Amino acid sequence: MEIFFDEQELAKVNEIKSKYPHSKAALMGVLWLAQKKFGWISKEVAEYIAKLLDLPPSHVDGVVSFYTMYFKKPMGKYHIQVCTNVSCMLRDGDLIFDHISKLLGIKNGEVTPDGLFSLEEVECMGACGGAPMIAINEDYYENIDIPFVENLISRLRNGNGTSA
Numbered sequence: 001m002e003i004f005f006d007e008q009e010l011a012k013v014n015e016i017k018s019k020y021p022h023s024k025a026a027l028m029g030v031l032w033l034a035q036k037k038f039g040w041i042s043k044e045v046a047e048y049i050a051k052l053l054d055l056p057p058s059h060v061d062g063v064v065s066f067y068t069m070y071f072k073k074p075m076g077k078y079h080i081q082v083c084t085n086v087s088c089m090l091r092d093g094d095l096i097f098d099h100i101s102k103l104l105g106i107k108n109g110e111v112t113p114d115g116l117f118s119l120e121e122v123e124c125m126g127a128c129g130g131a132p133m134i135a136i137n138e139d140y141y142e143n144i145d146i147p148f149v150e151n152l153i154s155r156l157r158n159g160n161g162t163s164a
């Protein structure tokens with residue numbers, strides 16, 4: 001795959017840059033845009049972004065490796081993040097994680113062979129009031145339980161989900 005932004009995406013990059021006094025501060029937003037387009041931040045994508053923002057590649061690598069929201073390898077079409085931090089864990093977040101893991105046959109950080117799902121155990125996602133919670137791509141699901149999760153995964157598998 002050729003790594004480049006189209007005209008519309010470059011306009012978005014400029015819009016992000018215009019919000020900050022230095023392009024360094026625009027890096028996270030531009031990386032997010034890149035991840036949405038390319039699916040993950042490969043070495044080639046990181047180099048492209050570094051050039052685009054005129055930043056040292058080592059700085060871009062540092063940001064990508066520090067933040068877990070940037071994928072360092074291809075993930076599933078539906079990336080499931082399960083919070084097992086205190087509030088969620090007290091309301092069975094860890095059991096929900098184990099259940100999804102068994103259901104999909106994958107462990108933390110893995111992708112199903114069909115590329116449909118990936119699973120990640122995460123720290124607090126700032127939705128403790130709705131514990132236990134999971135996120136699938138950018139959608140949050142709160143006050144969930146195992147039957148809800150089973151139903152949701154089955155709907156996504158059959159193309160009836162909402163997590164775009």
Ligand code: FES
Pocket residue numbers: 083084085086087088089123124125126127128129131133
């Ligand atoms: S502990 Fe799960 S969202 Fe905060």
